[in-house]
Amino acid sequence: MMSTTHSDPRQPSTAKPYTPPAISQDLPADYSSFLAIMFGVAGVMLRYKLGSWLAIICCAQSLANMRNMENDLKQIMMAMTFAVMGLVTNYFGHARQAPVQS
């Protein structure tokens, strides 16, 4: 449709290779990992089971949305540790007193 030009528009001599833009240090806040840490801490400190489970879910979300491995992985691993530890503390911290099922 738009071949108003007769010559080849390409100019191999001017081709510039791709330079990825410099990674800005202040990344947009990763809300899911922040939430994960909050819930994880709540789950551990307040011994709130739902908190630990929500922390696991938020960790999963931030893992799924992770952009570059190096920067985000540390924070996500920290959040994960909190969450898993919260879960385990909640479930193994004190035995279920009542017999569950006979």
Added chain:
Amino acid sequence: MAKRGLVGLLPTTMAVLFPRLDRLWWYLALVSAIALLGQELARTSAMAAPAEFEGFGEDSDELEDETSSVFPVLVPPPVLTQSGFETDRGPPEEEIKVSKPSEIPNPTENPKPTIKSHSDYWDEDEFEGLPPVELTPPTNTNPSETPEANQGSRKPKNLPPAGPQSYYIEFFCVTFLIAFAVNYFFGRRQNEQIALAWAAQFATKDGIFEKNFSLLGTGDGNDTPLLLKEGQNVFKFYASGRRYCQGLLATMELQSRHDLISRMYNFIVPCKDEVNIEVYMNEDGMDAVVFALARKKAAKGMHKDTRDLQQYASLLTPPSNRKWLSEELVAIAESREVALDLVTDTVLDQVFGEKSFGKYGKGLISLHFTDQYPSGSHRKMLRFKFALPSASNMADMTRLIAIVPYYIDLVGRYKLSTQARAKADSARTKVNQELYKEQHIARQEAIQRRKEERRKTLEETDTKLSAEAIRRKEEKDRQRQLKKSMPKIKMTRVH
């Protein structure tokens, strides 16, 4: 640094063992499975050997052997608690703690010092009156008696909700996690299909981009991949080597189909797949042009938000003497002439006119041509934003993509008339002057502030001086004043 805790070792081991992101998901699933398993274990162990939680502080050594087989799962996590809070602990400390739970010599001390949670629940002091009751259960392995003793000793504490009714949370969360994992793989594949369909349609052999650019893709060589994947829903395509422009970067921002929570959110607040094409024009390839084209509602927001549009351009009323854009579109330009020159008949016939817009042009979100782009390193830029159709209907976008090279040529060759050029130049110099003035004022303020600070520090040092020094200083000042007020005696030299 050598101070790396157990948590710090995890990423590196993971990076070594599980280099791909998928593997992280397997890790997560594994962790969830372990948690579930542990839950089962806890349930069974609660029925079979509740005595492990007895005997706090007394005769716990015999318990250690019984329970050591059950506890290896339990002991590490509380240690991780510590490492979570104090990430600078080295691994040796934790390993020592992990390996020596049964070797703690002091029986009166809490035999499981690492399980701090138990001491939160009951103090040994609280059960001073009950030792006889508590001593017999450890020796008595009859399970039927011990639960009652447990109940009796723990009545003061709150009982958690008993029975199977309390498992709703776990059930819901585990199913959600499984659904999340499944959706991750499916959503990722869907996004990749859309991106690949777009690239297959336009960027492969005989596609529009191949005909217009000599270098396609982000690497050099022949076998480089065309698309660059930055995250599960962001794909980039780069092309370079054309007249009038330095390069083109197409960024596809798709819905976050891989994230179940975002997907649910997008049900409520619908979101479109977008492709954002940025063309970096050469310095001499573009005249002073500020032009934008968008749908009516979005145009007002766009005009307000982008700085260069606000400074230089205004919304245009459609001209009455010639055919113009469809009703839904509105142009923003620096001058009417520029708009009339850029919205050519070809474009109107093919994509943006009244007849063609509904069929071919409805994927348009906005166009923005400017030589004063407010941010980033490139000032002269053409930006095209289109909505992506679904993977099977990718050919619907052909005409929209075709206007990209058309406009590169058009803008590259376009020269403003003298009047328009004069107006544009004066507008730009005005803006530049204002900017310079602002910077000047800011610089002056900075200098003033520094002077103030220096004066303050001097005053402080002055007050710190002793009285003698003050007197000496005052003397000097007075002498200086005298000298100044004395008439200056001019001396002339005679050869």
